[in-house]
Amino acid sequence: MIHCPKCNDVAFIMKAGYIRGKQRYVCKSCHHFFTIAGEHSPQDQQRKRRHQTTIIDIAKAIGISNSTVSRALHGHSDISRETRQAVLEMAAELDYQPNQLAYSLAKNKTNTIGMIVPEFFNSFFPNVIIGAHQILTEAGYNLTIMQSNESYDIEISNTRAMLANRADGLLISLTQETNNFEHLAVFEKRGIPIVLFNRVCDGLEVPKVVVNDFEASFQAVEHLILNGYERIAHLGGPLSLMVSRERLRGYKAALEKHGKPLDENMIIQGMLTQQKARIYGQYLLDLPARPDAVFAVNDSSAIEIMLIAKEKGISIPDELGVVGFSDNPESAYIGPGLTTVRQPTREMGVTVANWILQLLEDDADTEIPERKVLQTELIIRGSSRRRE
Amino acid sequence: MIHCPKCNDVAFIMKAGYIRGKQRYVCKSCHHFFTIAGEHSPQDQQRKRRHQTTIIDIAKAIGISNSTVSRALHGHSDISRETRQAVLEMAAELDYQPNQLAYSLAKNKTNTIGMIVPEFFNSFFPNVIIGAHQILTEAGYNLTIMQSNESYDIEISNTRAMLANRADGLLISLTQETNNFEHLAVFEKRGIPIVLFNRVCDGLEVPKVVVNDFEASFQAVEHLILNGYERIAHLGGPLSLMVSRERLRGYKAALEKHGKPLDENMIIQGMLTQQKARIYGQYLLDLPARPDAVFAVNDSSAIEIMLIAKEKGISIPDELGVVGFSDNPESAYIGPGLTTVRQPTREMGVTVANWILQLLEDDADTEIPERKVLQTELIIRGSSRRRE
DNA sequence: TTGTATGCGTTATCAC
DNA sequence: GTGATAACGCATACAA
Numbered sequence: 074m075i076h077c078p079k080c081n082d083v084a085f086i087m088k089a090g091y092i093r094g095k096q097r098y099v100c101k102s103c104h105h106f107f108t109i110a111g112e113h114s115p116q117d118q119q120r121k122r123r124h125q126t127t128i129i130d131i132a133k134a135i136g137i138s139n140s141t142v143s144r145a146l147h148g149h150s151d152i153s154r155e156t157r158q159a160v161l162e163m164a165a166e167l168d169y170q171p172n173q174l175a176y177s178l179a180k181n182k183t184n185t186i187g188m189i190v191p192e193f194f195n196s197f198f199p200n201v202i203i204g205a206h207q208i209l210t211e212a213g214y215n216l217t218i219m220q221s222n223e224s225y226d227i228e229i230s231n232t233r234a235m236l237a238n239r240a241d242g243l244l245i246s247l248t249q250e251t252n253n254f255e256h257l258a259v260f261e262k263r264g265i266p267i268v269l270f271n272r273v274c275d276g277l278e279v280p281k282v283v284v285n286d287f288e289a290s291f292q293a294v295e296h297l298i299l300n301g302y303e304r305i306a307h308l309g310g311p312l313s314l315m316v317s318r319e320r321l322r323g324y325k326a327a328l329e330k331h332g333k334p335l336d337e338n339m340i341i342q343g344m345l346t347q348q349k350a351r352i353y354g355q356y357l358l359d360l361p362a363r364p365d366a367v368f369a370v371n372d373s374s375a376i377e378i379m380l381i382a383k384e385k386g387i388s389i390p391d392e393l394g395v396v397g398f399s400d401n402p403e404s405a406y407i408g409p410g411l412t413t414v415r416q417p418t419r420e421m422g423v424t425v426a427n428w429i430l431q432l433l434e435d436d437a438d439t440e441i442p443e444r445k446v447l448q449t450e451l452i453i454r455g456s457s458r459r460r461e
Numbered sequence: 462m463i464h465c466p467k468c469n470d471v472a473f474i475m476k477a478g479y480i481r482g483k484q485r486y487v488c489k490s491c492h493h494f495f496t497i498a499g500e501h502s503p504q505d506q507q508r509k510r511r512h513q514t515t516i517i518d519i520a521k522a523i524g525i526s527n528s529t530v531s532r533a534l535h536g537h538s539d540i541s542r543e544t545r546q547a548v549l550e551m552a553a554e555l556d557y558q559p560n561q562l563a564y565s566l567a568k569n570k571t572n573t574i575g576m577i578v579p580e581f582f583n584s585f586f587p588n589v590i591i592g593a594h595q596i597l598t599e600a601g602y603n604l605t606i607m608q609s610n611e612s613y614d615i616e617i618s619n620t621r622a623m624l625a626n627r628a629d630g631l632l633i634s635l636t637q638e639t640n641n642f643e644h645l646a647v648f649e650k651r652g653i654p655i656v657l658f659n660r661v662c663d664g665l666e667v668p669k670v671v672v673n674d675f676e677a678s679f680q681a682v683e684h685l686i687l688n689g690y691e692r693i694a695h696l697g698g699p700l701s702l703m704v705s706r707e708r709l710r711g712y713k714a715a716l717e718k719h720g721k722p723l724d725e726n727m728i729i730q731g732m733l734t735q736q737k738a739r740i741y742g743q744y745l746l747d748l749p750a751r752p753d754a755v756f757a758v759n760d761s762s763a764i765e766i767m768l769i770a771k772e773k774g775i776s777i778p779d780e781l782g783v784v785g786f787s788d789n790p791e792s793a794y795i796g797p798g799l800t801t802v803r804q805p806t807r808e809m810g811v812t813v814a815n816w817i818l819q820l821l822e823d824d825a826d827t828e829i830p831e832r833k834v835l836q837t838e839l840i841i842r843g844s845s846r847r848r849e
Numbered sequence: 850t851t852g853t854a855t856g857c858g859t860t861a862t863c864a865c
Numbered sequence: 866g867t868g869a870t871a872a873c874g875c876a877t878a879c880a881a
Contacts, residue, residue: 125858127858127859129859137867139869140860141867141868144867147860151866152866152867153867171859172566173626174571174627174857175859176860177562177873178560178566178874180861193581193587196581198581199581202581203608206608216607217607218605218606218607219606220591220594236558237558237561347790351794373790380795402761406739406765515874516874516876526851527876528875528877529852531875531877532876535876544851560873560874564875566859566874567856567875568876569857
């Protein structure tokens with residue numbers, strides 16, 4: 074015989090599912106729901122995961138309401154000192170860990186920024202991450218990192234996951250395969266801010282952070298020319314990437330300005346794995362009319378060129394000048410030192426993080442610049458210094 | 462004049478907060494809650510984020526219940542073909558994106574595995590990530606990556622975030638600063654499985670995946686000895702890391718087995734940034750009784766040693782043998798080639814991922830091995846090959 | 850096969 | 866200053 078604890082009725086009691094592993098009842102007379110202490114469902118042991126402390130547990134333990142607990146935990150003003158103290162102590166005692174899922178669901182905000190990068194193998198993205206991480210952490214945001222491994226499919230799946238997890242904003246650098254941007258348009262449609270960086274694209278009206286690839290390449294190639302190199306080859310990245318196209322453009326512009334002929338045979342574009350860099354490098358250095366300098370789209374390829382040259386007994390910088398891009402750590406130490414373009418990687422991380430924070434704050438569509446261009450620096454070392 | 466749409470009463474209508482930006486009312490007579498179409502709260506425009514389609518929207522659009530929609534979306538069996546079809550079509554039409562937060566909250570499961578790594582600068586962790594990512598994705602899990610940047614404090618904050626976000630499991634490689642493990646014990650207490658890898662610790666009863674650092678180092682040093690090197694120095698990592706201690710132990714054991722004296726002056730342990738590696742390397746090569754070989758705890762330090770040797774005109778391998786650890790990509794190409802220990806990085810990722818999946822499935826505490834040791838491979842190249 | 854009603858853990862509104 | 870209760874979006878036990 075079960076009595077309703079509220080109206081004490083006994084006639085209209087009905088079973089009403091389970092709650093926290095216990096049989097639940099409803100009194101159809103007074104609409105009161107209740108459980109009976111000590112009763113357990115059969116599968117209780119199995120289905121009940123280790124119970125996580127909730128604010129309700131804290132509330133019960135102290136004998137106050139959960140709203141008060143919530144307010145106390147978040148330091149709202151309208152709360153007495155003692156209550157607040159008691160809540161915090163009990164929270165510690167019960168080892169309370171807030172449930173971010175429930176919080177996010179209620180607030181419609183996750184305090185999480187997603188970041189998708191194509192790879193971790195160069196030090197470029199790790200450094201960007203460090204910069205962004207610091208800014209976001211200070212602002213109270215979490216940074217969730219995913220890597221697309223240069224695969225368009227994985228990138229799609231990553232964006233879907235970011236969407237499902239309701240990231241508040243997205244920082245993304247595209248894979249070299251990406252040439253369709255519908256998966257990013259979805260974010261715009263949903264009002265979730267995006268900032269593209271490094272591997273950006275045209276045709277998408279979102280903020281972009283890049284470096285001055287064109288000018289940097291122009292300057293790098295001009296530097297080679299001014300050092301007396303005549304036949305400058307270019308080992309470029311895949312043309313699907315705008316950075317590759319921009320660097321190629323800078324290369325061509327410098328040649329043109331100084332009246333050097335453009336030899337398409339001395340331009341190779343492609344995805345530069347170590348193996349490919351070696352193959353292309355050997356091709357270049359075996360050309361009948363061998364180039365006397367190489368401008369490579371990244372440092373690892375430039376270093377590969379230097380290694381091949383050494384094997385072939387071609388002296389650097391006298392017989393071959395080499396310039397890379399990125400200023401990897403090892404570039405300062407290899408051979409006579411690799412001349413290269415230093416990119417402000419941490420600053421890029423800081424910039425994209427600050428930008429996304431600003432976009433999150435601005436409810437109104439304040440006028441924002443569409444693109445920020447960070448400045449690089451040409452680091453001149455032994456591999457290109459023929460005149461001195 | 463407001464009528465209750467259920468009992469048509471007009472006397473007991475009271476305001477009852479806002480719902481989705483609209484004024485909400487309750488009929489105290491029949492306990493029915495309702496809103497009035499067309500009414501809006503003052504701040505409506507501002508607070509109402511772009512509405513995300515929910516299963517309720519789909520249900521309303523078709524005129525069925527949300528539970529049916531839920532079942533249809535998840536392909537439950539007890540659903541008619543037509544209903545299911547209609548739901549899927551409407552979901553596509555309304556551009557429905559499931560809310561993982563709500564899902565996770567209801568299911569008490571996030572389908573997310575967290576991974577915390579100390580750094581991305583060496584190719585080691587990126588490769589582990591690739592291996593783990595593949596396995597987890599196939600199993601329907603998301604991988605959320607955080608990096609502690611070799612900072613204990615960030616590691617703490619990362620684990621707290623993983624906890625708050627209710628990751629189903631945690632894969633973690635510790636920072637070199639970490640020597641307190643309470644933040645990991647919390648996971649055990651909560652029944653959240655952990656797998657430690659690479660940077661592991663004693664004193665924690667959790668699964669660990671490592672490589673055979675001791676044997677690998679032993680073999681590497683023995684290889685040097687068998688090639689006729691007599692005075693072998695060791696450039697080691699910080700002793701707070703077990704990998705450093707194990708590699709040191711292997712080094713000492715090999716010396717002992719072959720009756721070589723142990724010279725503490727020829728052992729340097731520390732965090733090997735490029736700068737530190739250079740400083741320590743110069744110290745070693747400037748010793749009055751200079752070592753004729755160096756066993757370095759990682760490849761970047763070994764390469765640094767090689768570069769210093771070249772600068773000093775010390776020939777490799779004749780005057781100096783060098784062995785590294787990890788088989789970085791560049792190690793195959795530098796100088797005469799760097800002898801090193803190849804670690805099965807992807808396999809490590811695969812292993813930790815499979816292990817955590819297994820731990821998630823096993824409700825019962827099945828007997829699990831406490832530690833898995835993956836096998837390395839000594840890659841012999843020119844830097845140590847004196848006899849041939 | 851489908852609908853009803855409730856929980857998941859939190860915040861927020863309103864009433865007191 | 867505090868309590869009661871709905872909502873956030875989804876899954877599910879049970880009833881129909």
